[in-house]
Amino acid sequence: MKRSRDPILQRIERDIQRGDYALARDRLSSHLATLGYEPERIARLAQICFDMHDLFQAGRLWLVSNAAGPHVEQAIEVFLQRCGNRPAVAASHLPRFCRQHELASYPSDVQARLKARGLESAVLLPATRTAVPQSFRARIVEKGMITGCLIVLVLGVACSVAGAVMFIGWIWSLFRL
Numbered sequence: 001m002k003r004s005r006d007p008i009l010q011r012i013e014r015d016i017q018r019g020d021y022a023l024a025r026d027r028l029s030s031h032l033a034t035l036g037y038e039p040e041r042i043a044r045l046a047q048i049c050f051d052m053h054d055l056f057q058a059g060r061l062w063l064v065s066n067a068a069g070p071h072v073e074q075a076i077e078v079f080l081q082r083c084g085n086r087p088a089v090a091a092s093h094l095p096r097f098c099r100q101h102e103l104a105s106y107p108s109d110v111q112a113r114l115k116a117r118g119l120e121s122a123v124l125l126p127a128t129r130t131a132v133p134q135s136f137r138a139r140i141v142e143k144g145m146i147t148g149c150l151i152v153l154v155l156g157v158a159c160s161v162a163g164a165v166m167f168i169g170w171i172w173s174l175f176r177l
Helices: 007-019 021-035 039-051 055-062 069-080 089-092 106-118 133-174
Strands: none
Touching: 021 039, 039 055, 039 069, 055 069, 089 106
């Protein structure tokens, strides 16, 4: 990885220099979760996993990265074999930041790799739904009911306070006579 002015990437490199690969992996994984699909950084994360001797994790990440080489192909094969060479299972193991909505969003070498393994449609994110989910509607109704109850409660307290003030005024007027 090139020298970067990005403080997160600098911390990751310092973690690696100290030999703390687990912290570097976690830090880079979190960074990618907020950043999104970045094939070079995904390849770097895969290399960290490979350096930790975790071929499964390295393979799942290298599958959608632009890295190449015999060790990359070996790790991808380990990953796919552990997934039973089933595209849906392999896709389910990919982090969300590795998945795109369309195949054209991947670099051409990644597209070729996915097509060669029959994964081109399995790794794609499902199309977003335009309909509002039922659970969302239920939450809106629930929040409306809670808001209505709070309004009734506040009005009840206000009326009680107003009634108490009137009662105290009435009692006060009786004693003044």
